[in-house]
Amino acid sequence: MSGPLIALHNVARRFPAAGGKAGFTAVQGIDLEIEEGRFIAVVGPSGCGKSTILNMIAGLDAPSEGSIVVAGERVAGRLRGDVGYLFQKDALLPWKTVQANVELPLVFRGIKGDHGRIAREWLARVGLAGFEGNFPHQLSGGMRKRVALAATFVYGPRILLMDEPFSALDVQTRNMMENELLELWQTNGGEESSKTVIFVTHDLEEAIALADEVVVLTANPGRVKRRFHVGLDRPRNVNDIRFDDRFRLLHAEIWEALREEVARSYALQRTLVHG
């Protein structure tokens, strides 16, 4: 395909004042183009509208200004069929078993075939064979994230949006999940072209370890400040790559850009809190 898979042009999202809350501009003047098959990490200080960008690309939210085009079609608050979304919070249905949770997108999409078998295969692939009959609350946080991964990969979305999916996990579990995500992404469940991933995080190390490219956003309202190419070899191991010299150089360089924004965001929040 020629041209980028995802293109945001001059995108702004404003939340009007309502119910005693002041109006709020989450993002403004966002220009971002993403080629198919790339793994993009988006970093920025808290409150810079990272999640808002993902919501708009997914079609859960619509921009107040500008345009978002995905695969040649304009997205304006309408859900696309080829998007997977991993949320920061748990989004599994607590009243359904692990197996039923993974089968659900197949049911929703009316996908033909043996749902039970397909779901079991994906559960085995994320290391959860034997847990099919459990309910989400019986699993650890890391295991629930694996279920969510399986439930997303199971319907083969072309685009994968991830909103700080591992931020609630402890460091060890988190590194394991990051490695598993990379492996899933690279092997891609046997599909032809690899998925395009937009991974939002506030953790710069995670961003560099995972992505082909790191996009740094400014403090509120969020804009694209700079983009950094991550030329580290794949396949990667997130535990080892942190000791790579190129990783450390890159980290220093990107942190230079990010630090300013974090400081600004902090100052902004202080003025908000202290009037």
Place this chain on the structure above:
Amino acid sequence: MVRRGLAAASPALVVLALLLAWDLATRLGLADPRYLSRPVDVAALVWQWTRTGFILPHLTTTLTEVGLGYVSGTLAGMAVAFLFFFLPRVAEWCDPLVVLLNAAPRAILAPFAVLLFGIELGSKVALVCLVVFTITLLSLYTGLKEVDRTIVDNARVMGAGRAALTRHVYLPAALVWVVSAMRISIGQAFTAAIVCELLGATQGLGWIVAAGQSAVKPDWIMAGLFFASVVVLLVDFAILAPLERRGSHWRVF
């Protein structure tokens, strides 16, 4: 061991103490047994009604009224709660009506129900239905608005339309609210039926209480009260509590 046994028995001891105080009060002349009766007399009457089967048609009558009103009220409340939820505009229009319905002491509508639907089954079912409808509607509507946004968004991204969302997300999430509303409303449902029976009935627990009052037989009132309480407790214990446990087994306790 002794202490733990005592702790377990204390609630029963409190009841026993109250009964004893009641009995003593009537014996010492502090209260007139002609108007208050005595625990022993009430117990004897309860036993007699049970043995002779006198209570049976009255129990069946009240249970039928409550059962019909309860089920129809719950279903209607669910339907309207979902309607309000999916059509917020309609909810806005009806808001004053719902507030009024909730604020009004609904038992006061009993005379109206009797006028409109007569002294047979109809008036009681209508009042019970109204009471249960209101509780279910309010509880479920609030519950639906509180269904976790992330879960809904996730299901939508995965391809769920409105029908699939209702079936797989909203209904199961709402079930907890419906059952808790049912537990709250069961007592009020019986109150509504009995108040309605007090005003005009040919049978039922309320009729017994009313008959006890007009014939100055306080033991009839007390025995009627006893049967009503036991039935409410039994329904809650045998049907609603297990239903709530079953419906929320996935919850973390």
